[in-house]
Amino acid sequence: MDAQHRVADFFDRHGFEGRPAYQALDLASEVGEIAGDAAKSTTYGEHPEELAVKTDELGDALFSLLSLCNSLDVDADEALTAAIEKYETRIAERGDPGSGE
Structure with a gap:
């Protein structure tokens, strides 16, 4: 079972409902904790x-991200594949994966 399905199974087993707005805020909070560790x-x-x-x-942030993907019906693997392809295209075209914005 992949990570995204493990998170969905956890929600099912515990009767949790995915609330995307809450999960997006939770994800931001978890990433903030990683940034805090990095800063300190x-x-x-x-x-x-x-x-x-x-x-x-890192695990908390990953759990939050996969929870958000599940509640928005986004396949995390497909989203990751699309992101890698986008970065590969940028590197091929400009030599840099950044968005340039």
Whole structure:
């Protein structure tokens, strides 16, 4: 069973309903905790080589993202494939994966 289905199964087993607006806010909060770890461990970017992010925070963010995908009926693997293709195209066209915006 892939990660997205494991999250959906967890919701089903516990009778949770996906509420996209709540899940989007939860995802932002979890990513903020990762950013907090990064800021603190690198002394706000002064020492990037000392980056330390807690594995459980990464897991929380991944869980939140997959929950959001499920509640919006988005296949996470298809979304990831599309994103990689977009970045590959940008690299081929401009030599950089950034959006340029």
